Every structure is written in C-alpha cells, then in structure tokens.
Amino acid sequence: MSRQVAIVGVGHSKYGVRNDVNIPELAWESIKQALDDAGIEQKDIDYFIVSCAGGWSSEFLPAVVIGEYAGLTPKGTVRVEAACASGSAAIKLAHDMIASGTADIVMAIGIEKMNESPTPTLIECIGRAGNYFWEFESFGLTFPGYYALHATAYMDKYGATEEDLARVAVKNHYYGARNPKAHFQREITLEKALSSRYIAWPLKLYDCCPLSDGSATVILASEEVAKKLTDTPVWIAGIGSASGTSNISRRESYTSLKAAVLAAEQAYKMAGVDRENPVKYIDVAEVHDCFTIAEIMAYEDLGFCKRGEGVKLIRENQTYIGGLIPVNVSGGLKAKGHPIGATGEGMVAELTKQLRQEVERERQAPIKNGVALAHNIGGTGHYGYVIILSLSKPK
Amino acid sequence: MSRQVAIVGVGHSKYGVRNDVNIPELAWESIKQALDDAGIEQKDIDYFIVSCAGGWSSEFLPAVVIGEYAGLTPKGTVRVEAACASGSAAIKLAHDMIASGTADIVMAIGIEKMNESPTPTLIECIGRAGNYFWEFESFGLTFPGYYALHATAYMDKYGATEEDLARVAVKNHYYGARNPKAHFQREITLEKALSSRYIAWPLKLYDCCPLSDGSATVILASEEVAKKLTDTPVWIAGIGSASGTSNISRRESYTSLKAAVLAAEQAYKMAGVDRENPVKYIDVAEVHDCFTIAEIMAYEDLGFCKRGEGVKLIRENQTYIGGLIPVNVSGGLKAKGHPIGATGEGMVAELTKQLRQEVERERQAPIKNGVALAHNIGGTGHYGYVIILSLSKPK
Numbered sequence: 001m002s003r004q005v006a007i008v009g010v011g012h013s014k015y016g017v018r019n020d021v022n023i024p025e026l027a028w029e030s031i032k033q034a035l036d037d038a039g040i041e042q043k044d045i046d047y048f049i050v051s052c053a054g055g056w057s058s059e060f061l062p063a064v065v066i067g068e069y070a071g072l073t074p075k076g077t078v079r080v081e082a083a084c085a086s087g088s089a090a091i092k093l094a095h096d097m098i099a100s101g102t103a104d105i106v107m108a109i110g111i112e113k114m115n116e117s118p119t120p121t122l123i124e125c126i127g128r129a130g131n132y133f134w135e136f137e138s139f140g141l142t143f144p145g146y147y148a149l150h151a152t153a154y155m156d157k158y159g160a161t162e163e164d165l166a167r168v169a170v171k172n173h174y175y176g177a178r179n180p181k182a183h184f185q186r187e188i189t190l191e192k193a194l195s196s197r198y199i200a201w202p203l204k205l206y207d208c209c210p211l212s213d214g215s216a217t218v219i220l221a222s223e224e225v226a227k228k229l230t231d232t233p234v235w236i237a238g239i240g241s242a243s244g245t246s247n248i249s250r251r252e253s254y255t256s257l258k259a260a261v262l263a264a265e266q267a268y269k270m271a272g273v274d275r276e277n278p279v280k281y282i283d284v285a286e287v288h289d290c291f292t293i294a295e296i297m298a299y300e301d302l303g304f305c306k307r308g309e310g311v312k313l314i315r316e317n318q319t320y321i322g323g324l325i326p327v328n329v330s331g332g333l334k335a336k337g338h339p340i341g342a343t344g345e346g347m348v349a350e351l352t353k354q355l356r357q358e359v360e361r362e363r364q365a366p367i368k369n370g371v372a373l374a375h376n377i378g379g380t381g382h383y384g385y386v387i388i389l390s391l392s393k394p395k
Numbered sequence: 396m397s398r399q400v401a402i403v404g405v406g407h408s409k410y411g412v413r414n415d416v417n418i419p420e421l422a423w424e425s426i427k428q429a430l431d432d433a434g435i436e437q438k439d440i441d442y443f444i445v446s447c448a449g450g451w452s453s454e455f456l457p458a459v460v461i462g463e464y465a466g467l468t469p470k471g472t473v474r475v476e477a478a479c480a481s482g483s484a485a486i487k488l489a490h491d492m493i494a495s496g497t498a499d500i501v502m503a504i505g506i507e508k509m510n511e512s513p514t515p516t517l518i519e520c521i522g523r524a525g526n527y528f529w530e531f532e533s534f535g536l537t538f539p540g541y542y543a544l545h546a547t548a549y550m551d552k553y554g555a556t557e558e559d560l561a562r563v564a565v566k567n568h569y570y571g572a573r574n575p576k577a578h579f580q581r582e583i584t585l586e587k588a589l590s591s592r593y594i595a596w597p598l599k600l601y602d603c604c605p606l607s608d609g610s611a612t613v614i615l616a617s618e619e620v621a622k623k624l625t626d627t628p629v630w631i632a633g634i635g636s637a638s639g640t641s642n643i644s645r646r647e648s649y650t651s652l653k654a655a656v657l658a659a660e661q662a663y664k665m666a667g668v669d670r671e672n673p674v675k676y677i678d679v680a681e682v683h684d685c686f687t688i689a690e691i692m693a694y695e696d697l698g699f700c701k702r703g704e705g706v707k708l709i710r711e712n713q714t715y716i717g718g719l720i721p722v723n724v725s726g727g728l729k730a731k732g733h734p735i736g737a738t739g740e741g742m743v744a745e746l747t748k749q750l751r752q753e754v755e756r757e758r759q760a761p762i763k764n765g766v767a768l769a770h771n772i773g774g775t776g777h778y779g780y781v782i783i784l785s786l787s788k789p790k
Contacts, residue, residue, distance in 0.1 A: 002397070002496035047636065061478055061641065064777040068641040074657055076636030077778065078484040079476040083456055089473040093488050099495035101397040102634070239497070241442065241471030246456065246463040262469055382459040383472065 002099040004394055006226035006233035009038025009219035010349035015183040015337035017115050018213035023059050024069030027111045027215045030342075030349075031070045034107065034217035038229055042071040045219075046103035049094055050079045051086035051110045052341035066109060083378030084290060086110065087216065087344020088385030092239050094220045104225050108218045110342030114211040144208060146248060146380040147291040148200035153254035154293060155202065158308040162202050166193035167314045168292035169206045169335075172328050174320075176335025178363045183212045183337030207292040212337030216345035218352070223393070234352045237371070238273065238388035240266030244381040251381070259384030260301040260377060267386040268303075271394065273371070278303050279325045282388075284354050284365035286347035288377040289332040298375050299327070302386070326365040329354075344385065347374040351389050367391075397494040399789055401621035401628035404433025404614035405744035410578040410732035412510050413608035418454050419464030422506045422610045425737075425744075426465045429502070429612035433624055437466040440614075441498035444489055445474045446481035446505045447736035461504060478773030479685060481505065482611065482739020483780035487634050489615045499620050503613045505737030509606040539603060541643060541775040542686040543595035548649035549688060550597065553703040557597050561588035562709045563687035564601045564730075567723050569715075571730025573758045578607045578732030602687040607732030611740035613747070618788070629747045632766070633668065633783035635661030639776040646776070654779030655696040655772060662781040663698075666789065668766070673698050674720045677783075679749050679760035681742035683772040684727040693770050694722070697781070721760040724749075739780065742769040746784050762786075 011033030018026055027050075035041065050063035059065050063079040066072070082089040087110035094106040154160055170190055176182035193206035226233040242262035245251060252258065268275040273282070287302070289295035299310035304325055313319055319327035330336045330350045333343060351372035353359045370391030377384055406428025413421055422445075430436065445458040454460050458474040461467070477484040482505040489501035549555055565585050571577040588601035621628040637657035640646060647653065663670040668677070682697070684690035694705035699720055708714050714722035725731045725745045728738060746767035748754045765786030772779055 061774055061777055063477070064638055064774065065641040067638050068645065072638075073640050074637045074654060076658070076780075077477070077638045078481075078488070078636075081474040081476065082458070082472070086473075093473070093492070096495040096497050097488070097491045099497065100491040100493075102491050102494065241473075242469045243459055243462050243467075243472045245468050246460040250463065259469060263471070379456055379459065382456055385471075 003101060004223045005095045005098045005220050005236045006223065007218055007348065007352050008221045008226050008229045008233060009034040010352045011037065011217040012181050012346055012349045013215045014181050015212045015214035015339060018113065019115065023062055023111060023113055024066045026113065026213060027066045027109055028070050030215040030217040031109060034219050038219045040105070040229065044105055045072060045075055045107050046105050047076045047097060048072050048107040048109060049090040050077065051090035051108065051344060052079055052112060053081050053083060053086055054341065062111060066111065082383040082385070084288070084338070084340050084343055085376040085378035085383040085385045086341045087346065088374065088376040088387055089344070091218055091344060091348055091387060092241060092385065095236050095239060098220055098222050105219065105221045108220065108345055109215065110345035111215040112339035112341040113213045114339060115213050144200040144203055144291065147293055148203050150254050150297065151202050151293040154296065157255050158311055160311040163190065163194060164311045164315060165202065165207050165292040166190055168289060168295045169193045171320060172289060172332040172334040175329045175363050176331025178360055179331045179336055182331040182335050183210050184335045203291055209290050209333040209338040212339040214337060214339035214342045214346065216342045216349045218345045218348050232356050234355050235390045235393050236387065237390035237394045238267035238271030240264060240386045242384045244384070246382065248380055256297060256301055257377060257381030257384060259381045260298065260375060260386070263384040263386040264302050267388050271388040271390065273388065275303055281369050281371050282325060282373050283367050283369055283371055284326045284329065284351065285373040285375065286330060286332065286350055287327055287375040289328055289334050290338060292334065294377065295328065295332065302373070302375055321363065321365055329363045329365055344376045347376060348387060348389065355389060355391055398496060399618040400490045400493045400615050400631045401618065402613055402743065402747050403616045403621050403624045403628060404429040405747045406432065406612040407576050407741055407744045408610045409576050410607045410609035410734060413508065414510065418457055418506060418508055419461045421508065421608060422461040422504055423465050425610040425612040426504060429614050433614045435624065439500055440467060440470055440502050441500050442471045442492060443467050443502040443504060444485040445472065446485035446503065446739060447474055447507060448476050448478060448481055449736065457506060461506065477778040477780070479683070479733065479735050479738055480771040480773035480778040480780045481736045482741065483769065483771040483782055484739070486613055486739060486743055486782060487636060487780065490631050490634060493615055493617050500614065500616045503615065503740055504610065505740035506610040507734035507736040508608045509734060510608050539595040539598055539686065542688055543598050545649050545692065546597050546688040549691065552650055553706060555706040558585065558589060559706045559710060560597065560602050560687040561585050563684060563690045564588045566709070566715060567684060567727040567729040570724045570758050571726025573755055574726045574731055577726040577730050578605050579730045598686055604685045604728040604733040607734040609732060609734035609737045609741065611737045611744045613740045613743050627751050629750050630785045630788050631782065632785035632789045633662035633666030635659060635781045637779045639779070641777065643775055651692060651696055652772060652776030652779060654776045655693065655770060655781070658779040658781040659697050662783050666783040666785065668783065670698055676764050676766050677720060677768050678762050678764055678766055679721045679724065679746065680768040680770065681725060681727070681745055682722055682770040684723055684729045685733060687729065689772065690723065690727065697768070697770055716758065716760055724758045724760055739771045742771060743782060743784070750784060750786050
C-alpha cells in the first residue's frame with residue numbers, strides 16, 4: 001500500500017562544546033555532508049524537518065533560521081520535539097511523508113546547542129523532563145535524580161552494582177576514543193569511573209552523558225528516487241513509537257521503560273524481526289545511554305536478553321564488538337555526546353555508516369544480516385522511538 | 396497511490412484569558428469534544444501530535460503531560476512547532492501519517508497558554524519571530540513592528556488607508572460577537588477602531604489580535620475508518636507548505652508573503668482547484684489575520700482577487716457572508732483569538748463545522764460547492780500552510 005523509504009545521505013557534525021559556531025552554522029556542517037553523501041542539492045529537497053528541543057536556545061524559530069542559512073528556503077518545514085527522542089520523531093515523520101507520496105525527498109536535521117544558555121536555565125529545563133508542577137516543583141526531581149531511581153530499583157531487584165554501571169561507561173568511552181566525531185575521545189578506567197563524584201546516588205559523574213552541542217542530518221527518499229541516487233540505500237524496515245506517563249510516579253515498573261518496550265514491539269513487527277530473539281537479526285545497535293543504567297535497561301527492553309540479565313551482558317563484554325551484539329560502538333550518548341535534538345539523527349547516521357561499513361576500522365561492527373537498530377528515549381521514558389534499518393528492501 | 400484522509404471529529408475550547416485551567420485541562424476541553432464528535436475513545440487513536448509553540452510555557456514537555464491527563468498514554472506522540480502555523484503543520488503530518496498507512500486514526504491537538512508567562516518574556520519571544528541575532532537584537536524589531544512594515548508598504552503601493560485596515564477589525568469583531576467560542580464577543584465601530592492607540596504606526600490596538608489561551612483538536616482517519624464513523628466525513632483535499640527567509644530584510648516583496656503564495660499553489664494543485672479563480676470553488680475561508688493588514692495580503696496571496704485589490708474586497712464588504720467569499724466568519728485571529736499552537740486546528744475545526752452547516756445560524760456561510768480553505772502563517776511569513784477541505788472525496 002505505502003511506498004518504501006530509504007536513507008540516501010547522512011551527515012554528522014563533531015559533537016562537543018561548540019562555541020565556535022552558531023546554530024545555523026552548526027546545522028550546516030551535517031547538512032552539507034548529507035547533501036554531498038546523497039549527491040543532491042538543496043533544490044531537490046521537498047520538505048525539511050528540524051528536530052530541536054530548544055527551550056534553552058536563543059533562536060526561537062530555529063527551523064527557518066537554519067532554512068535560510070542552508071539555502072533550503074522556500075521549502076516547507078516544521079520543528080519537532082520529543083525531548084531527547086526528537087531526532088527519531090523527525091525521521092518517523094519524514095518516513096511517513098515519503099511513504100504517503102506527498103514528498104519524494106525529505107531531510108531530517110537534528111540540532112542542539114546545549115551550552116548556549118546560562119547553566120541554571122538549562123538545568124531547570126532538563127529538570128522539567130517529567131511533570132513540572134508536581135514532580136519537579138514539589139519534589140525537586142532533576143534528570144539525574146529520575147535515572148537514579150531507576151538505578152536503585154534495578155540494583156535492588158537484580159543485584160547489580162555501581163561497578164556494573166561503570167562498565168557501560170568504560171565501554172562507551174573505549175569506542176568514543178576511536179570516533180573522531182565524539183565529544184569525549186579518551187578511554188577511562190573502571191577505577192576512574194568509580195572514583196568520580198556522586199551526582200545522584202548511585203550515579204556518579206561518569207554515569208552521566210555530557211551536555212553536548214552538535215548536529216546530524218539524514219536524507220530520506222522514495223524507492224524510485226533512492227535507486228537513482230545510490231547503490232547502497234539503507235531502508236527503513238521498521239519504526240515504533242510510544243509514550244509514557246508524564247509523572248513517573250504513575251509507572252508500573254522502575255526497571256524498564258514501557259514506552260521503549262512498546263516501540264520495539266511495533267518496530268520488530270513492521271520489520272519482521274522475531275521479538276523473542278532479535279539479536280539473531282541485528283548486527284549493531286545504538287541505544288539511549290543518557291545514564292549508564294539506561295543502557296542496561298535498554299538491553300532488556302529491546303529483548304537482547306531476559307529481564308535481569310542486562311547486567312550480565314555488560315559484565316561479560318557481550319556488547320563490545322565480537323560479543324553477542326555490539327552496542328554504542330560510536331561512543332553512545334555517554335562519550336559521543338548528547339545534543340538532544342540531534343541524537344536521533346546522530347544514531348541513524350552512525351548506523352547507516354555501520355551498515356555501509358564506512359566507519360573507522362577499530363569500531364566497525366561485523367555486518368552479517370545487514371540490520372541495525374536505534375533506540376531513542378525522550379525524558380525518562382516519556383517518549384520511546386525504535387527504528388530498524390536494513391540493507392535489504394523490506395517486503 | 397496514497398490513501399485518502401478525512402476529518403471525523405473536531406473540538407474547540409473557549410478562547411480567551413483562561414486562568415481557570417492549566418495546560419492539560421485546557422487541552423482536554425477540545426479533546427473531549429473531538430472524541431465525542433467522532434464517537435470514539437482514546438484507545439482508538441493510533442498516534443497524537445501536539446502543536447504548541449510553548450517558549451513561554453511552564454510545561455517543558457506538553458505532549459506527554461497532556462497525554463497522561465487525557466488518557467492517551469502510551470500512544471506514540473510528538474510536539475510540533477511552526478510558530479503561529481504549528482496547528483496546520485500538525486494536521487499536515489497527521490494527514491501524511493494516515494495516507495502512508497502507518498496509522499488509521501491520528502489526533503492533532505493544538506494548545507497554547509499565552510497568558511501564563513510573565514509579559515516581558517512573552518513579548519521578547521514574540522519579538523524573536525524573525526531572526527533573533529540580527530533583526531531583533533540589533534534593530535529591536537517586534538512582531539507588530541514587522542507587520543507595520545507590511546502595512547506601510549501596502550498603503551504606499553496601493554493607496555490603502557488606516558480606515559481600510561480598521562474595516563477588517565470591524566468585520567471580524569462582528570462575527571466574533573456571534574461566536575460563543577471567541578475571545579472577544581463584542582462588535583466594534585469603525586470610529587472605535589480608528590481612535591484606539593498606536594502600537595506600531597500605522598497599526599493601532601484594534602489592528603492587532605489578542606494574546607489568547609485556547610485549545611482545538613482535529614481527529615483524522617483513513618477512508619475505510621472514516622466511512623464507518625461518520626456520514627459526513629470532511630476530506631483533506633489539498634495541503635501546501637512553504638517557508639520564508641528568517642530575515643525579512645531578504646524578502647523580495649513586502650506586500651505579499653511568498654510562503655503563503657507557494658503553499659496555496661501546492662494546495663490548489665493537489666485539490667484540483669483553478670488557482671486563477673479559486674473563489675469559484677471555495678465557499679468559506681479562514682485566513683491568518685494576526686494583524687488587519689495580514690488579512691488583506693491573504694486575499695491577494697490566495698488569489699481571491701488581483702494584486703492591489705484586496706483593499707477593495709474589504710471596502711465593498713465582499714468578505715462578509717453574502718459577499719464574494721466569506722472570510723473569518725468565526726471572528727478570525729482578531730476576535731476569535733490566537734492561541735498560537737491551537738490556531739491551525741481551530742481554523743480547521745471551524746471550517747469542518749461550516750461545511751457540515753453546524754455553526755451558529757447568523758455566521759453560517761452558504762455551502763454550495765462544499766469546499767473550504769484555511770490559510771495559516773507562522774511568524775511574518777516564515778512558515779506558510781494552506782489546507783483545503785471538501786465534502787466530496789478527492790479523486
């Protein structure tokens with residue numbers, strides 16, 4: 001019924017503290033790469049979607065500011081926000097627009113300058129990730145505080161330790177050190193992670209992702225156009241999307257994010273992946289490790305292992321290259337960085353390059369089935385998006 | 396190729412200063428009406444899109460806060476922003492999602508509480524509608540200032556007067572007085588409008604729309620579902636979308652908004668409406684009268700008359716019911732109000748009721764062809780969206 005959609009071009013800026021550029025300049029870094037990668041020009045784009053959370057941004061209308069600077073005006077556009085999953089939402093909407101036939105080529109541009117605003121505002125905005133009037137204003141819950149609740153629940157239920165959490169940081173810094181686009185490009189030791197200061201017990205500094213600036217762009221096209229543009233289209237095989245309650249006090253479980261579970265179910269179904277054994281299909285995954293505990297929960301929410309066994313995967317190095325399933329071999333949010341609005345496109349840009357076997361050799365995952373998965377969470381499981389990419393055209 | 400999409404339910408809160416409700420409560424007013432109108436429940440919704448500009452909102456993640464309160468969790472969701480055209484962007488994306496086959500029923504919820512934030516912040520944010528660093532910070536251009544530039548250019552080029560502008564306000568207040576959902580429900584005289592104080596010459600207080608709180612909801616469905624739910628589906632016949640340069644100093648013309656012209660062209664083409672003579676087809680229109688001059692420019696940008704003759708349409712009462720084409724017989728942004736994120740859905744909810752002949756008798760437009768048009772602008776022509784509705788299923 002609907003048309004198949006493929007990724008034909010990707011771009012990814014250097015993530016980090018980017019005081020050297022303003023918002024449109026930073027966006028252009030990844031837009032230019034994506035246009036060159038696809039071999040097209042701005043006039044070929046039918047519509048562009050800008051994902052940017054932007055509560056802290058000095059530019060109130062980032063989409064049109066970027067559009068003018070990047071030469072995309074007068075194409076139709078919109079800005080989208082799904083907190084830290086904004087970029088995946090942009091890709092879903094771009095996919096649907098092309099599948100519907102109202103557009104042939106759509107550009108999803110993710111951008112965030114987290115370091116632009118004075119810190120108190122930024123921290124306040126991130127603190128508001130849940131319900132503002134109740135949980136933030138009444139109880140003072142901040143973002144690390146929310147994930148600390150998940151960490152203590154998980155540790156209590158499954159016997160995980162602070163050392164287990166730190167292993168996630170060590171892995172992701174290991175790969176970040178091999179990714180020239182990463183915010184942090186240094187390996188860390190388990191001792192260093194464990195001796196860092198507490199932010200919200202049991203989470204320490206090295207359990208938290210940084211506040212990054214960055215942009216990433218993904219160009220999607222219809223089958224007909226994709227076949228003209230590239231010999232290696234990366235198809236969108238599945239997309240799932242769900243939401244969680246605003247108040248986390250109303251969640252059923254604190255060791256799982258239900259929005260992620262539901263989004264994965266939808267994506268697996270659409271892609272024809274057996275949800276009982278997805279690791280049989282998936283060559284490489286990027287998951288939302290805004291805090292180390294989030295990566296361990298993601299293993300379980302995505303069905304990479306049974307409940308309570310996520311901690312074993314990291315203990316046994318099963319999510320390194322060579323293990324059961326390589327996860328966040330880009331460095332993840334933890335080391336590659338987390339410019340909120342760009343994170344979704346950044347994951348998909350990375351996985352597109354992984355599937356095409358174009359990343360740095362030391363962090364290239366073996367590509368067997370040609371299938372990759374991106375897991376992107378907004379807030380504390382308020383938004384859940386899962387995207388499955390494939391080198392084979394979906395049926 | 397793609398599926399046809401129809402509106403099966405609409406809701407519209409009272410617009411005004413709504414200190415009596417918070418954001419989710421205000422959203423629920425229109426969500427409830429739309430669910431009842433469609434005869435469905437929350438579980439029937441596949442995905443919901445929340446349009447909210449929200450820079451001034453205390454809720455940082457309005458989509459999930461509304462989702463929890465309205466019982467829409469765990470459905471997939473995203474917030475979208477296209478400045479004052481956010482609501483139309485939500486409807487376009489909802490349309491494409493259904494047309495693509497990834498969803499059968501999508502809810503577009505528009506919401507804004509403009510009066511929630513301290514005024515200085517609000518005015519600053521609205522001042523930023525253009526390019527922040529250049530036009531706002533360097534030259535101090537505010538939103539009325541931008542439209543005052545359009546007004547002076549139009550008056551200079553076509554000999555329009557301040558009285559002509561005031562006639563738009565008089566018409567829209569006339570209809571607002573007959574709309575129980577309107578922010579302002581009082582008629583005004585030409586003298587009263589002309590004697591109000593200057594905001595940005597030549598625009599006076601009565602040339603400006605108010606800062607409103609409000610919500611509006613539109614439920615869209617696939618053809619198959621729509622036929623089961625209603626005997627009077629209102630079909631999406633055409634949608635167009637374009638953008639303008641961020642800096643208005645880079646525009647070609649100040650008597651027209653190019654984004655609106657391009658969006659109208661696309662929508663007319665998709666709907667099979669002759670762009671040389673659209674008034675032959677369209678029974679009733681809602682246009683973006685954030686300032687009185689904007690309505691006159693809209694007449695011309697939409698091709699309701701030739702260039703320079705928009706002012707004649709209002710002088711000759713041709714946009715009242717009984718004239719050439721009734722425009723803003725809801726009261727428009729000027730009198731019905733302008734809760735930014737809700738305005739697009741509010742226009743489409745109004746036109747759906749007009750086509751179904753369900754509005755108050757004194758302001759019901761005659762329905763001959765069963766075609767209606769919504770023209771929704773973001774910023775000062777930064778975003779342009781045009782949506783054409785029809786009682787006949789599109790070919």
